[in-house]
Amino acid sequence: MMASPNLYQRLTAEWALLRHNRRNKSGVVSADAQAFFVIENVFAEDELQHLQTHLLAEAKAVVRSKVEWRRGGATGGHELLHSQLWPSLKFLVGDDFQARVQRATGIRTLQLVPKKDTNRLSLLDYRCEADAAAGDGIDWHVDGSIYLGQRWAGILTLFEETAEDTAKLELKPHGKLATLAKAKVLNSLVLFRGDHVEHRVRPMLPGEHRIVLSLLFSDWPVMTFNPSLLRYQARINRIFYGNSDL
Numbered sequence: 001m002m003a004s005p006n007l008y009q010r011l012t013a014e015w016a017l018l019r020h021n022r023r024n025k026s027g028v029v030s031a032d033a034q035a036f037f038v039i040e041n042v043f044a045e046d047e048l049q050h051l052q053t054h055l056l057a058e059a060k061a062v063v064r065s066k067v068e069w070r071r072g073g074a075t076g077g078h079e080l081l082h083s084q085l086w087p088s089l090k091f092l093v094g095d096d097f098q099a100r101v102q103r104a105t106g107i108r109t110l111q112l113v114p115k116k117d118t119n120r121l122s123l124l125d126y127r128c129e130a131d132a133a134a135g136d137g138i139d140w141h142v143d144g145s146i147y148l149g150q151r152w153a154g155i156l157t158l159f160e161e162t163a164e165d166t167a168k169l170e171l172k173p174h175g176k177l178a179t180l181a182k183a184k185v186l187n188s189l190v191l192f193r194g195d196h197v198e199h200r201v202r203p204m205l206p207g208e209h210r211i212v213l214s215l216l217f218s219d220w221p222v223m224t225f226n227p228s229l230l231r232y233q234a235r236i237n238r239i240f241y242g243n244s245d246l
Ligand SMILES: [Fe+2]
Pocket: 141, 142, 143, 194, 199
């Protein structure tokens, strides 16, 4: 894919993106975009333990969002950049990890979206207090997209303390439930086309807690100029991270 589109390429891609977002809102997704990939052992074992210890100590610091369709906590990429976690996380935005993602998917132009997008790398926290009736989660959905290229969502599980053997993250490629083993997703990056593959986070049960990194990739990470799509994303960012920056 080209890095900077000319006017014709831009308008064609903008139109296709608008059409795509309209169609996937009504449940129309592409059968060619249902593959997903799992990259295992992302962090060294001692680094993962260090992160877990730090995250559990700081877990109250995340922004909480409790809207009807999504309950949970989040820290945006802009805040992560300045957090104490950054030295442990920064390799995820480096060339070596990018090459690993490209090898795993076979897409040699796949890369993280630009740094200015707080969704490039963010932290999501799901939990349920021991005495609460209902915990965090997000119901079945497909994501909207604001990039002219393919949108690849990556979920990297750092911590998942639940009573279940299956991961809280569930995907439905081709409309069929693909259950992932909890042991398999820990320290693994699950990569999927979030705007084409239905997915959810099963509700947390009392006492359960899950912390993941969310990464956003594209094979052509040029952000749309379309104001209505940008407004949509700003609203999502405000709900997730407490500010609407794109
Ligand atoms: Fe999603």
